[in-house]
Amino acid sequence: MPSTPSTHREVRLAAVPDGLPRPEHFTVAQVPTPRPGPGEILVRNRAFLVFAALLRTMIGAAAAGLPGVRPGEPLPGPAIGEVVTAPDGSGFEPGDLVGHDLGWREYATVPVDGCRPLGNSLADPVAHLSQGWTAYGALTRAVDVRPGDTVLVTGAAGAVGSLAGQIARLLGAGRVIGTTGSAEKADRLTTELGYDAAVVRGAGPVAKQLTDGAPDGIDVLLDTVGGEQLQAAVAVARPHARFVLVGALSAQLAAEGLGISAPVELDLVPVVLKRIHLHGFNAADHPDMLGEWTERFGGWLREGRIQFPHVRLPGIDRAPEAFQQVTDGRHIGAVIVELQQRE
Template identity: 55%
Template sequence: MSTAPVSREIQLVDNPRGLPAPEHFRVAEVPLPRPADGQVLVRNRQFLVFAGLRTLVSRQGEGFPVPPLKPGEPLLGPALGEVVDTGRGVTDVPVGALVTHMLGWREYAVVDADAVRVVPAGHPDPVALLSTASAAYGTLTRLARLRKGETVLVTGAAGGVGSLAGQVARLLGAGRVVGTTRSPGKAERLRRELGYDAVVVPGPEPLADRLAEAAPDGYDVIVDNVGGDQLTAALEVTRTGARVGLVGALSGQFDPALAGGTSPAAIDTYLLIRRSVALLGYQGGDHPGVEEEWHEKLAEWLRAGDIVHPYVALPGMERAPGALQELHQGRHFGTLVVQV
């Protein structure tokens, strides 16, 4: 008897009340999917582990671009893979093409052909296309409109977005780039490998004081990946006319006491008024063309050696159930992916 072909995927077992742990997920075998008309079958190579999954699995994702996940459903997110089969009517995504799409956390995915992005031949680092750092690029170019010589602060600088955000700020003309991270070891790597001028590690002393020491004249632009107390402190050291882009909400997504869909911060609105500070949230859908522009710039900078894309690849689907916990615990530097 022949055995029907199967694919493995990471399914949600139940919605965690606190931070998700390996027991909230399972590696499940499902029938190998087949592409219908207008679809392609992709064998995934890598998929992204990202903080927003905490919101999706906790069912706190009202207003999120995708609906919250229910028990038994597979996880999803950015993935890189090879097209191994196509349905009828697909002409511009050939078998063998390397593509990115949004159905990660599984070995094989059936995706509408118009929902995949073909990786250009000769791309210097296709895994970099899984990074969500386009949000930082969009913030710096659309919201903040960074000007040459300005001082930039990136909170959560050692994560997948922050590790690229500081480098991008420098390439766009920033005069001084400061980051925050909770790990002294990561702080050293940010300075040594990624060119941050200074990195602040929160400690017992007031964070605003530490940030002021790193940039005595204050900050013109803030790329905030964290929110919470770090955002509160960052706003205290803004300069007049500063622009603050809210990119992430790690303080809420990594807090076991919160539900995963909120990230509160204390903000002195009078300070914002006095200094004419702009506080804006970044949503990629509000800025058409940024994603394509970012991918072109990223490839150009990678090819020229002007930017470094640090990432960690966890080998095997067996590591996937614990990957989100490892992200919450801050075990890794840069982008985190699972290597299928």
């Protein structure tokens, strides 16, 4: 392992945003490299995930199990890295690849119980930052996709949705439909990522497009958006449809507001008459599922049966830009910042 530098860089919240964060709400600070205390592991980060729900932490609220952040503090987030030093008896050794939640910095001191060993289960370590385990858990633990189901995924081009359609197909879905924000993304969903049809937000009433894409209705909804798209899903749901709600991008990516409230008006008459099942889901409630997902994900990747859509931006200085690209919806799949080793 290379020697540990005396200083490192971390991305801090510069000011609480009053809407969607912009690059000026972040600062990249050069600070002393942290020194591990008792029961802590020093990790050199290799990459971290940038995702929309992090907005909640920037206004002091918890998000996806991450604590709120105040101005001047570094941002948290899923990361992978290499162990530099570890306490005796911890089970970790220098050079081990680990996952943890202290991204947005080059080095991190992480409690032993906050690190998880990653080993070589995935050929590309960055794939450990996939949010596919949320989609996998939602479709196996919350709604249980059945052979022949018609599955709708909202926000299908996002980090969760771009894998959800592929996973639904691998679990036996007969037809998979996604919603997205542009015709270009819709084309990629249907030509590259296993979707049979795509609904383009803003290209006409969502409910009408859904009726065209699923004339017999939908059996399963994996919803990352809420809002109008959830309303439309109720309208086209088949009797006994199963809905799993995993996100609220309609609020998190709204130009106004703080992304902490996502009100939606649902017509309860069809919900009751169709006996629609609504299930809120958080993958963190199923820690045992992560190993199962990683094994299946790795197998599917090796067999060429699934893709991991993502973009990598090199260097921690790109992190503020990366967040803006996420909120702008510029990419399909996950957005990851790769950290380059400094000599």
